[in-house]
Amino acid sequence: MTASSVDHRVCPECNGAFYATSGARSLACPRCGYVVLDGRPAKRTKTDMPLTFSFGGKSMPVKLVDYSEGGLRIAYKGKALEVNTLIGLDIEKLNIRGTALAVWTRKISGAVSTGFRII
Numbered sequence: 001m002t003a004s005s006v007d008h009r010v011c012p013e014c015n016g017a018f019y020a021t022s023g024a025r026s027l028a029c030p031r032c033g034y035v036v037l038d039g040r041p042a043k044r045t046k047t048d049m050p051l052t053f054s055f056g057g058k059s060m061p062v063k064l065v066d067y068s069e070g071g072l073r074i075a076y077k078g079k080a081l082e083v084n085t086l087i088g089l090d091i092e093k094l095n096i097r098g099t100a101l102a103v104w105t106r107k108i109s110g111a112v113s114t115g116f117r118i119i
Contacts (some may be wrong), residue, residue, distance in 0.1 A: 014109075033065070033073075033108040044068040049094075055087060067094065071103075071117045080105040080112045089118065 005022040013034035020027050028035050035044065049064040053076065062076040072089075081087075085102040100116035107113075 031109065033075075033106075033113050035066070051091065053087075055081070055085075064091070065113065067096065069118075071115060072096070072100070073113055073115045075108070075111045075113045077111055080107070081114050087116070089116075 006019050007022050008017065009020050009027070010017050011029035011032060011034050014029060014032040016029060016031040018030050026035070044066045045068065046066045047064050051062050051064050051074070052059050053062040053074065060076060060078060062074045065073040065075050067073070081102050083102050083105060087100050087102070088098075089100050090097050096118070098118055100118050102114050103117050105112060105114045
């Protein structure tokens, strides 16, 4: 069994300190969700765009936090979406249309964040 080394990190967004495994390909701050290190091939664009999210016959306000060619992250209040949930996308302002799969969900700074992969 090999031991992993651990690094002490400070988030440039919220200045919160946290520990992370050395050599991680991607890394997000556990306090605010800021992506400190992103091992994904597509560049992500940060935004603060308000959207209306419709799912299961209900609508709710959400905030688009970031997006890339392959996915996006939204933040919202309320019950977290389950991983593997499929949604339809139509974000006219960004010309993003299609189907997305929820690949992760976590509570960050009092709100829920969900990451989607566009499929």
